[in-house]
Amino acid sequence: MPQIRPISDLRNHFAEISKIVHENREPVFLTKNGHGDMVVMSIEHYEDMQYNNEILAKLQEAEIEAKNSDVRYSHDEVFKQLRQRLRKG
Template identity: 35%
Template sequence: MNIKPSTALRNEYPQISQLAKASGEPIFITNKGESDMVVMSMQAYEEREKMFRHRDMVYQAELSRLSGAPAYTSDQVDAKMEDIFRAYES
């Protein structure tokens, strides 16, 4: 875990930026000894957001399944996809 004072963000921005990119981890910024904010690289942020979107899709699918929506086996899905591809090729 990386913790830096707010003065480091102001005075050492290039080093903080490089640390965020190299570590891929959030950097916790403090102000007067108290937690204040978190800084992370854009790549780490985008990966985190992608993971959250994926998790949301899994939760939605599970809620749908639990509410009685039809479920399909992988064989049923494969067969349906084959039908779609064959129809498209014709």
């Protein structure tokens, strides 16, 4: 369940908020005057989100390419090309 806290808790209970975002790996939503204002999360959680967004974007790009092309590759062809690239680089 998401943690929603007043922004004053960031100053008054920083250690507790830090513990929450690191141990639970969940963001804490901060409110100002009763409205959402900021989200605090661990760097690890942020990096995971960035990584997942990058993968999602690449999968969407691949789906578009697949819709626009009849070319298909077998498992063996794909891994053969990957091995060749790894040997070169």
